[in-house]
Amino acid sequence: VSELRLLDDRRTLPIGVFDSGVGGLTVLHELLVWLPHEDFVYLGDTARFPYGERSPFELERFAIQIADALLVRGAKLLVVACNAATAAALPALETHLAGAAPGLTVVGVVDPGCRLAAKATRNGRVGLLGTTATVSSGAYDRGLQAHAEALELVSVACPDLAPIVQAGFPFDRRVVDTARAYCRPLQAAAVDTVILGCTHYPLVAPMLQRSLGPSVRLIAAGAAVASEVQGVLDRDGLANRQGGEGRYRFLCTGDVAGFRELGTRFLQMPLEDVQHVDLDAEMAA
């Protein structure tokens, strides 16, 4: 009886989601569509944004620190809603969690994107737009290889694109020209499928689609991530059985008002419960 009771309690716990900023809200959106009865706690590490230029060592440290902060807040499952952190830190994070929270699953955004892209391409040439950290990790080369050996991947590092989105992108000529320059090598390589390899990029999908043209299919992993999370919850008997809509809370390491304003705009939902969190102080405590 007490084990059943514990299981029942775990079901009502929130799902933890994190990113360097507001980009992960594109993944959270899909989670809200697919899993409306779940509670969520989202952490945006805005004080250390952007992750895209960080070293693998730093990203491992950040990811583990944030995972611990989300575990303290009762997360029953973790979603790394950041491609750079997934690409650099998912193995280290899994190792850490095997000790810190045995049985807890962590879902990243790289493999679902690879699966979708491998399925979508018809000519076998796939493009990747990502941050410098994501591209140089080689995670997408390995991930695509696992789904279809013969695919050719053309990767473009886009150091300026996530910061443009995170800044609330006033779309001026410079922004459009920057996006176009990133897309040019993909057009030259005649890819028919482009992975949006940063969770910020779906927010500028219209601009990218215009640069790439109508015959290129853009791949955002959010819905596939949500579907994978649903599968894990079902498998582990962890789905929340509450009838109503879940509760959502937000944590950020930087400016709360800025996060609330931008997040509300991007998620198309008022971010009511946003709190500042000091990860270093929590670690020390």
Next chain:
Amino acid sequence: VSELRLLDDRRTLPIGVFDSGVGGLTVLHELLVWLPHEDFVYLGDTARFPYGERSPFELERFAIQIADALLVRGAKLLVVACNAATAAALPALETHLAGAAPGLTVVGVVDPGCRLAAKATRNGRVGLLGTTATVSSGAYDRGLQAHAEALELVSVACPDLAPIVQAGFPFDRRVVDTARAYCRPLQAAAVDTVILGCTHYPLVAPMLQRSLGPSVRLIAAGAAVASEVQGVLDRDGLANRQGGEGRYRFLCTGDVAGFRELGTRFLQMPLEDVQHVDLDAEMAA
């Protein structure tokens, strides 16, 4: 020779697109994706926004007035990027153009949406979110019937939704609750496909998708409209053969600065050339 020369000249003319406000930019976006070499002139009748509560008589008058303004500016084809104007005024507009500009094609947004919805539904129950004018016109009932007789259409008039978007939607609790209330009858009717029956609505598709859940497919007609326009240009030998990117200009009947700011955000592209136009003065001239 002179006839060939004339045809060649017509190819370089712009495509005219109009809406009551910025919603039609969701259609223009698809036109830019599909037809990057075309020039466009877009007119937003912001001074008389919203169209959704206007009478059929008013909408016919507005549509004809705007068509004339776009013809004066050399439009070689017209796109009515507004569901209310298409639903109420397309036949009158076609009659007017048969006299004013014989051979000029006008493309609306209702039939492409009906075609997509008829193709998408699996259970035969289709929902429509639209303005009061669009819903009460019965245009979608007739349009769906033409594509598949056995379909059931559940229509919901959403008088507040386009004004929320046109106001730049700060997403507060009231906005989310309003959208949810509009979606509730569609959920009760177990529709599996929902037509976004106003060109403003794709801009709040994430919010609507969360209200409707993952199993409901949202239908925006933009891409199908662009494909239809492409077909007309090819058929009539009117496609622009310029190598580079087309030029875009914008006209609005209301505040220029507000249109530029909102339009830049929604189109994800700087609206550089925006001019005020006084339609009544043009008519009188």
